[in-house]
Amino acid sequence: MSTMTSRRALLALLCIASPLGAQDTTHAVRIGLTYDPGTKPGVVVLPSKGLGADSIRSIVQRDLDFGDRVSVMALEAGAASDASRANVPNWQMLARLGAAAAVQITSTAAGLHLAVYNVATRQTALIRDFPAPAMSEMRAWRAAVHGLSDELQESITGSRGTARTRVLFERTRRIWVVDSDGEQLASLTESGTAGSPAWHPGGGMITYSLLVPSQIVVQDLSNGRARTLASGNGVFISPVYLPDGSGVVYGHGVDDGVDLFTIALAGGSGRRLSVGRGSDNVQPTFSPDGRRIAFTSGRAGHPEIYTMDADGTNVDLLTPLEFGENAYRASPDWSPDGRSVAFQSRIGGIFQIMTIGLRDRALKQLTSDGQNEEPSWAPDGRHLVFVSNRSGVKQLWVLDVESGRTRQLTRGAAVRNPAWSPRLSSN
Numbered sequence: 256m257s258t259m260t261s262r263r264a265l266l267a268l269l270c271i272a273s274p275l276g277a278q279d280t281t282h283a284v285r286i287g288l289t290y291d292p293g294t295k296p297g298v299v300v301l302p303s304k305g306l307g308a309d310s311i312r313s314i315v316q317r318d319l320d321f322g323d324r325v326s327v328m329a330l331e332a333g334a335a336s337d338a339s340r341a342n343v344p345n346w347q348m349l350a351r352l353g354a355a356a357a358v359q360i361t362s363t364a365a366g367l368h369l370a371v372y373n374v375a376t377r378q379t380a381l382i383r384d385f386p387a388p389a390m391s392e393m394r395a396w397r398a399a400v401h402g403l404s405d406e407l408q409e410s411i412t413g414s415r416g417t418a419r420t421r422v423l424f425e426r427t428r429r430i431w432v433v434d435s436d437g438e439q440l441a442s443l444t445e446s447g448t449a450g451s452p453a454w455h456p457g458g459g460m461i462t463y464s465l466l467v468p469s470q471i472v473v474q475d476l477s478n479g480r481a482r483t484l485a486s487g488n489g490v491f492i493s494p495v496y497l498p499d500g501s502g503v504v505y506g507h508g509v510d511d512g513v514d515l516f517t518i519a520l521a522g523g524s525g526r527r528l529s530v531g532r533g534s535d536n537v538q539p540t541f542s543p544d545g546r547r548i549a550f551t552s553g554r555a556g557h558p559e560i561y562t563m564d565a566d567g568t569n570v571d572l573l574t575p576l577e578f579g580e581n582a583y584r585a586s587p588d589w590s591p592d593g594r595s596v597a598f599q600s601r602i603g604g605i606f607q608i609m610t611i612g613l614r615d616r617a618l619k620q621l622t623s624d625g626q627n628e629e630p631s632w633a634p635d636g637r638h639l640v641f642v643s644n645r646s647g648v649k650q651l652w653v654l655d656v657e658s659g660r661t662r663q664l665t666r667g668a669a670v671r672n673p674a675w676s677p678r679l680s681s682n
Contacts, residue, residue, distance in 0.1 A: 296355035305362030318404030318418035498545035506537035528567035
């Protein structure tokens with residue numbers, strides 16, 4: 256592939272159609288459960304009580320299932336009414352099921368009351384109350400239930416869930432957002448040419464690019480107000496926030512090549528970071544400590560993944576340099592634990608999702624069904640959202656990188672450029 260051809264292909268990949276609230280920092284109390292090491296503890300969600308009981312139970316069961324860290328155990332038909340007696344769990348029934356824990360949520364006037372029971376010790380392991388709005392405020396009410404699910408998973412497994420997160424993506428040249436369980440789909444921008452969305456680290460703002468006129472936009476999700484941060488001649492693409500949220504790094508080019516620039520949210524002129532010498536340098540992603548940036552560059556004559564210091568120095572090729580029709584790596588996303596970078600790689604003429612270790616440079620292919628592109632990590636570092644055509648139309652799918660389990664997140668018109676949110680305290 257010639258340099259000019261690969262440059263056009265890379266720009267096409269980027270430009271074809273191209274949280275709210277503070278980060279949640281609460282932590283649950285870890286409860287002691289007895290179950291075999293290497294297995295997922297079995298959890299029974301008992302019938303809920305109060306207003307919206309069936310919905311609450313269904314949401315929590317799905318949240319725990321999607322977290323992939325516990326085994327949600329179903330009660331047999333007709334057993335639900337016998338699962339508890341006089342507010343005391345039916346220990347014998349739960350033990351026969353092999354459950355390590357049982358959970359019951361009660362809807363109260365003040366919110367949600369959670370009780371977690373240790374089946375082995377036949378004791379109440381955790382009692383917790385969660386504030387929640389009225390069910391008429393559906394988005395906020397669902398967010399409260401998701402928050403309960405995340406704390407529940409953490410109390411059982413030690414790892415916080417991602418139910419109370421959301422995913423940005425591009426569809427019909429607008430920016431959309433959807434809850435991590437596929438519900439509460441909403442458009443965040445008007446019809447236009449918006450693309451490449453990214454979350455502010457605090458979850459209350461997003462940034463994205465506009466193609467016509469070409470510019471970088473930041474938008475406050477609390478009031479929907481958007482403003483132009485960078486604009487001018489040429490292209491402005493693939494913005495991401497700095498790890499401290501004080502500015503944005505983006506791709507900008509006029510005639511020959513695209514380089515990475517940084518600009519403060521307060522405004523001013525963009526400062527150049529990369530020196531691509533006519534190549535395209537785009538799709539930046541920060542390491543968790545903010546010291547390094549991974550990005551896509553065509554400086555070798557075709558797209559590969561590189562890293563550099565946050566000030567643009569010490570550039571290093573991350574992916575092994577290859578040539579030929581499969582030499583195309585793009586769309587990097589640095590994992591939350593800092594150990595690997597996910598990206599798309601052309602294999603046999605189609606894109607697949609891969610990871611590369613930062614220390615050993617070991618490559619791992621994660622997908623093989625259909626064409627799979629544009630990975631974005633969940634804040635738990637275990638799940639990835641990506642674009643796949645395996646259902647016939649490009650949709651968002653979620654992958655558990657440990658088990659290989661996948662689930663479809665969106666349906667409808669084709670999508671692009673997903674971005675998984677940080678942990679959210681309200682949305």
